[in-house]
Amino acid sequence: MVGMAALSPVRLAVRTLGCKVNQVESDALVGLLRALQPQVVRLEDGADLVVINTCAVTTTAEADARKEVRRARRANPQAFIVVTGCYAELAPDQLAELGADAVVPNARKAELPRVILEHFGLPADPLTTPPNEFWGAGERGLLNNWVRSFVKVQDGCNAGCAYCIIPRLRGRERHRASGDALAEARGLLEAGVQEIVLTGVRLGSYRGHPQGIAGLVEELVLMGAKVRLSSIEPEDTGRELLEVIARYAPRVRPHLHLSLQTGSDRLLKLMGRRYDTTYYRELVQMAYALIPGFALTTDVIAGLPTETEAEHQETLALLRELRPSRVHAFTYTPRPKTRAASLPQVPIEERKRRTKEIIALAQELAAGRIAPKLGSRVEVLLESRREGQWVGHTPDYYEVLADGAGRQGQTVWVKVREIRGYTLLGAVEAVKEEPARMLLPLA
Numbered sequence: 001m002v003g004m005a006a007l008s009p010v011r012l013a014v015r016t017l018g019c020k021v022n023q024v025e026s027d028a029l030v031g032l033l034r035a036l037q038p039q040v041v042r043l044e045d046g047a048d049l050v051v052i053n054t055c056a057v058t059t060t061a062e063a064d065a066r067k068e069v070r071r072a073r074r075a076n077p078q079a080f081i082v083v084t085g086c087y088a089e090l091a092p093d094q095l096a097e098l099g100a101d102a103v104v105p106n107a108r109k110a111e112l113p114r115v116i117l118e119h120f121g122l123p124a125d126p127l128t129t130p131p132n133e134f135w136g137a138g139e140r141g142l143l144n145n146w147v148r149s150f151v152k153v154q155d156g157c158n159a160g161c162a163y164c165i166i167p168r169l170r171g172r173e174r175h176r177a178s179g180d181a182l183a184e185a186r187g188l189l190e191a192g193v194q195e196i197v198l199t200g201v202r203l204g205s206y207r208g209h210p211q212g213i214a215g216l217v218e219e220l221v222l223m224g225a226k227v228r229l230s231s232i233e234p235e236d237t238g239r240e241l242l243e244v245i246a247r248y249a250p251r252v253r254p255h256l257h258l259s260l261q262t263g264s265d266r267l268l269k270l271m272g273r274r275y276d277t278t279y280y281r282e283l284v285q286m287a288y289a290l291i292p293g294f295a296l297t298t299d300v301i302a303g304l305p306t307e308t309e310a311e312h313q314e315t316l317a318l319l320r321e322l323r324p325s326r327v328h329a330f331t332y333t334p335r336p337k338t339r340a341a342s343l344p345q346v347p348i349e350e351r352k353r354r355t356k357e358i359i360a361l362a363q364e365l366a367a368g369r370i371a372p373k374l375g376s377r378v379e380v381l382l383e384s385r386r387e388g389q390w391v392g393h394t395p396d397y398y399e400v401l402a403d404g405a406g407r408q409g410q411t412v413w414v415k416v417r418e419i420r421g422y423t424l425l426g427a428v429e430a431v432k433e434e435p436a437r438m439l440l441p442l443a
Helices: 020-032 059-075 086-090 092-098 106-119 166-170 178-190 212-223 239-248 265-270 277-290 309-322 348-373
Strands: 011-016 049-054 080-085 102-105 148-155 195-200 226-229 255-257 295-302 326-331 377-386 389-393 399-403 411-420 423-431
Touching: 011 020, 011 059, 020 049, 020 080, 020 106, 020 148, 020 195, 049 059, 049 086, 049 106, 059 080, 059 086, 059 092, 080 086, 080 106, 086 092, 086 102, 086 106, 086 166, 092 102, 102 106, 148 178, 178 195, 178 212, 195 212, 212 226, 212 239, 226 255, 239 277, 265 277, 277 309, 295 309, 295 348, 309 348, 326 348, 348 411, 377 399, 377 423, 399 411
Parallel strands: 011 049, 049 080, 080 102, 148 195, 195 226, 255 295, 295 326, 399 423
Antiparallel strands: 377 389, 377 411, 389 399, 411 423
């Protein structure tokens, strides 16, 4: 234990790997460590405290977690290094051997503030040790710099897909009461946040509101927020949610990340997915029909166990048909203690070849989707400055770099002059006129 008390600010480096839920939880932790007067620094700039929030969704994510721990110890030999997250749940002993001073798995995340504060000679109390049932909600730090903020409303997963280890690492589904989520969102709006991003491990299964995720989205937009949804499962997405997005777009952002995984009905069933390609196709077509400017992004896994070449071609054909603006392609890797690991495996070189084909098609589709934006005028929420330019995103989630006048948090019109990969480059033409925000009283 270091007897620093609060005599000087603690230099804190936070490394967050993986999903947006992890990002919410890291942000919450910073807020819960206010007694340390944390000064957030880069890992390379010398830290007294390093927190690494890990992922374990793929073997690559696991390797990244190990690399970050080694890197943190090399860069900060005297620091107190705390590792948490999904890989901390999976391999705590290995992380300790790599240099972690404390390993706090997901099941004990509520103990993070106590572990850290006690190391620095400060007491923990109920305000800094929230209930673990819904860790990562409420307390926030560094809000004055934020234009977009994540609000976690769901955790855990009951699906049990054959290839996935996350239910084991995140536990059963839990759903945050809508009143609590709305109260947090109201505080964020009052602090100047413009866009609320709802997030959860299985966001669409949210049951904390009588009308589910669609009802929560509608209440948030009526409160005055711009609302974006993080990744959502196809089977949890229906007409009711699409109609809410359509009714309030672009304040409810016309973009959904719907994980496909494969275009083969046989493999979807074998992997334990709860939809088929007919459902997925009809859902996406409905979204295109209902929502002005709708954009689809998705995940695809190449080389799932027993996948044939014909099934790989089915995936490519479905992607061509549905025209996603972006595809995240992953090469399947067996996860121990999952059902898929015991099935016959596609040779690794064949998995890699199929991944390359999916990536090549994804780039072709992305270029086709973004090309019409050249010369157009797009709505952009200005988030930050980078090398003299504004950085922001369109409602359909394209990154924009823009020259010109503006201020952080403004919504502006940008004339697109160039396209570079997935990024739009242009100049601010005008501020978008928007109704004054009216914060409705909470029920």
